[in-house]
Amino acid sequence: MATQTEIRDPGTPQAAAAQDVMIHAEGVIKTFGEGAGKITALDNVTVDIRKNEFFTLLGPSGCGKTTLLRLIAGFELPDRGQILLDGQEIGHLPPYKRPVNTVFQSYALFPHMSVARNIGFGLEMQGRPKAEIKTATEEMLALVQMEHLANRQTDQLSGGQQQRVALARALAPRPKVLLLDEPLSALDLKLRKEMQIELKRLQGETGITFVFVTHDQEEALTMSDRIAVMQAGCILQVGTPKEIYNNPARRFVADFIGDINILEGELQQDGGAVLLPGGASIGALLPEGAARSGKVSIAIRPENMGLTAPDAADASLTGEVTNIVYFGAGHNVHVALDGGGEVLVRRAQTDAQVGAKVGLAVPDAVQVLVD
Amino acid sequence: MAERTPTQTPATVASPDPAAPPPRRRRRMKDLRKQPGFDTMAWFCLFCLYAPIAVLVVFSFNDNRSVVRWTEFSLRWYRAAFENDGIRHATWISLQVAFVAMVFATTFATMAALATTRVRAFKGQTLTYAVINQPLMVPEIVTAVSTLAFFVLIKQVTGLNGIGFLMLAHTVFCIPFAYMPIRARLEDMNLTLEQAAADLYGTPFQVFRTVTLPLMAPGIVAGAMLAFVVSLDDVIITLLVGGPGETTLPVYIFGQIRRGITPEINAVSTVLLGLSALLVSIFFLIGNKRK
Ligand SMILES: Nc1ncnc2c1ncn2[C@@H]1O[C@H](COP(=O)(O)OP(=O)(O)OP(=O)(O)O)[C@@H](O)[C@H]1O
Ligand SMILES: [Mg+2]
Numbered sequence: 001m002a003t004q005t006e007i008r009d010p011g012t013p014q015a016a017a018a019q020d021v022m023i024h025a026e027g028v029i030k031t032f033g034e035g036a037g038k039i040t041a042l043d044n045v046t047v048d049i050r051k052n053e054f055f056t057l058l059g060p061s062g063c064g065k066t067t068l069l070r071l072i073a074g075f076e077l078p079d080r081g082q083i084l085l086d087g088q089e090i091g092h093l094p095p096y097k098r099p100v101n102t103v104f105q106s107y108a109l110f111p112h113m114s115v116a117r118n119i120g121f122g123l124e125m126q127g128r129p130k131a132e133i134k135t136a137t138e139e140m141l142a143l144v145q146m147e148h149l150a151n152r153q154t155d156q157l158s159g160g161q162q163q164r165v166a167l168a169r170a171l172a173p174r175p176k177v178l179l180l181d182e183p184l185s186a187l188d189l190k191l192r193k194e195m196q197i198e199l200k201r202l203q204g205e206t207g208i209t210f211v212f213v214t215h216d217q218e219e220a221l222t223m224s225d226r227i228a229v230m231q232a233g234c235i236l237q238v239g240t241p242k243e244i245y246n247n248p249a250r251r252f253v254a255d256f257i258g259d260i261n262i263l264e265g266e267l268q269q270d271g272g273a274v275l276l277p278g279g280a281s282i283g284a285l286l287p288e289g290a291a292r293s294g295k296v297s298i299a300i301r302p303e304n305m306g307l308t309a310p311d312a313a314d315a316s317l318t319g320e321v322t323n324i325v326y327f328g329a330g331h332n333v334h335v336a337l338d339g340g341g342e343v344l345v346r347r348a349q350t351d352a353q354v355g356a357k358v359g360l361a362v363p364d365a366v367q368v369l370v371d
Numbered sequence: 372m373a374e375r376t377p378t379q380t381p382a383t384v385a386s387p388d389p390a391a392p393p394p395r396r397r398r399r400m401k402d403l404r405k406q407p408g409f410d411t412m413a414w415f416c417l418f419c420l421y422a423p424i425a426v427l428v429v430f431s432f433n434d435n436r437s438v439v440r441w442t443e444f445s446l447r448w449y450r451a452a453f454e455n456d457g458i459r460h461a462t463w464i465s466l467q468v469a470f471v472a473m474v475f476a477t478t479f480a481t482m483a484a485l486a487t488t489r490v491r492a493f494k495g496q497t498l499t500y501a502v503i504n505q506p507l508m509v510p511e512i513v514t515a516v517s518t519l520a521f522f523v524l525i526k527q528v529t530g531l532n533g534i535g536f537l538m539l540a541h542t543v544f545c546i547p548f549a550y551m552p553i554r555a556r557l558e559d560m561n562l563t564l565e566q567a568a569a570d571l572y573g574t575p576f577q578v579f580r581t582v583t584l585p586l587m588a589p590g591i592v593a594g595a596m597l598a599f600v601v602s603l604d605d606v607i608i609t610l611l612v613g614g615p616g617e618t619t620l621p622v623y624i625f626g627q628i629r630r631g632i633t634p635e636i637n638a639v640s641t642v643l644l645g646l647s648a649l650l651v652s653i654f655f656l657i658g659n660k661r662k
Contacts, residue, residue: 125571
């Protein structure tokens with residue numbers, strides 16, 4: 001019988017100890033507009049972001065990622081709900097009173113200032129002594145490897161260089177939280193991969209909590225300590241990249257991240273097992289709050305499925321191979337199920353033939369999805 | 372299959388034909404600018420615009436009392452103008468009024484531009500623009516007459532007098548001219564920059580001083596110059612509102628003209644023209660450089 005995994009209901013906060021929590025948002029609602037044109041950008045969002053973690057907000061366009069970031073930064077005020085930063089309510093403070101800095105998607109570097117003055121700007125506004133600003137600026141220039149460009153005007157920099165200056169500028173005052181709104185989306189693929197590594201390194205070296213926004217699921221999986229998947233103003237699931245990838249709790253999360261096979265089944269044994277269309281019964285991983293009986297959808301990653309002989313003992317499903325696509329790192333085998341429907345099986349090596357009858361091996365326990 | 376070959380052959384033969392119309396059409400489009408007469412018309416317009424000015428400038432250097440018959444090059448009319456007390460006084464009044472009007476109009480225009488662009492779209496925004504730009508749309512003589520009547524009223528009630536009234540009138544009609552370039556500059560400016568400054572612990576005043584103001588400075592300079600030129604060139608309002616002794620240069624020229632054109636007036640006008648041209652050129656240079 002399968003045990004309950006760490007999938008948490010998005011409605012309840014993490015059980016993490018209060019001193020580990022950097023940002024705690026509770027029941028945050030944000031709407032724009034009035035009457036018929038009213039948009040609910042954030043619909044009762046509750047989330048905990050821990051100290052020193054790389055936390056990613058992942059979701060499709062318009063799901064409210066930027067809005068949540070702007071609420072944390074203070075550019076917008078919530079209609080309802082609380083935002084706590086390191087235990088203190090900040091939801092109604094103006095941006096300049098919050099120890100939070102932002103890396104803007106457009107970088108927003110000050111065009112009338114040199115690179116060095118841009119980086120020192122936060123400290124200058126805080127009224128720190130000149131000597132301190134100078135050392136901190138030099139330190140930051142070194143951290144982002146831009147020492148040689150300290151006196152340039154910002155409009156003489158390449159996209160990647162501007163990115164680094166924006167990062168250094170936001171990190172220089174040592175904020176408690178760094179907010180990054182799709183900072184890599186304007187870069188080309190190669191530079192983007194470089195900056196992904198760079199960002200991870202900076203987060204590790206500074207120990208500052210990063211809240212990173214992206215709609216690129218691969219970027220989210222490779223960079224994050226934890227990911228919050230958002231849709232239509234709600235946080236659907238929060239978890240480590242592994243949890244999100246292997247145990248998506250919601251159909252939307254499963255669909256949004258990577259390729260996945262979604263099959264219909266029926267729960268048995270008070271939700272402990274699921275009966276597949278072919279008659280096989282396997283363990284079920286139920287998300288919290290899900291019904292314990294009735295028809296359900298289950299999700300299996302293509303790489304977690306095996307191909308066997310149709311009459312083998314571990315063949316939970318049977319079908320016919322319709323297509324095999326080689327993609328370098330392996331093969332995508334498309335199988336039409338005998339009971340109807342199609343699944344994708346991903347194997348590094350395969351001797352399957354198009355048209356052959358095959359059996360499909362599935363994991364001992366499979367993820368049940370909530371709509 | 373058998374029919375295909377014959378139909379294909381004419382198609383290939385005919386292919387230059389369908390390709391032909393586009394170039395012909397393109398050529399016709401280009402021709403529009405080269406229509407016979409268009410060039411001539413353009414040159415004629417430019418001639419009408421600049422020939423009188425050229426004549427004025429040329430005869431200001433004429434060593435002769437006539438403004439139609441050229442004799443010899445000389446700077447005597449410039450010297451005469453410089454030594455003429457009336458002209459000196461008028462120039463001084465002009466510069467004073469234009470300077471004061473420029474300072475105040477630019478200040479008010481800057482505040483108005485900030486108030487109309489640095490807020491979310493509000494009800495009556497278009498109306499606000501219209502109200503601010505009103506002096507551009509109302510006939511100048513109407514503004515002049517109403518200002519005169521209004522000032523007479525105030526002068527009677529308060530007993531106040533002086534050049535301040537003329538400066539006030541100039542300030543008012545200069546505001547829209549200063550407002551336009553400042554507003555254009557602010558609208559071009561990225562709001563995210565101010566947000567970034569606030570995010571980096573800048574209080575609203577610090578943000579204004581370190582980011583907003585330096586970035587809008589070219590707009591302010593352009594607006595100020597435009598206001599200065601407009602004030603310097605005004606005749607109608609000054610003629611009506613200006614009290615005794617408050618004669619600006621254009622008004623002085625206007626008065627002298629009625630006694631006939633003299634090369635001295637040509638010389639003064641040329642100086643005024645040069646000054647205006649210089650300021651307007653700087654205005655355009657600033658506008659273009661910052662784009
Ligand atoms: N200032 C605003 N006025 C009106 N509606 C807004 C405003 N800001 C955001 N919205 C709306 O709120 C919703 C969420 O917007 P948000 O910018 O947070 O999305 P997002 O997840 O960041 O999307 P993207 O990936 O495209 O950046 C959208 O429907 C958007 O149209
Ligand atoms: Mg966004």
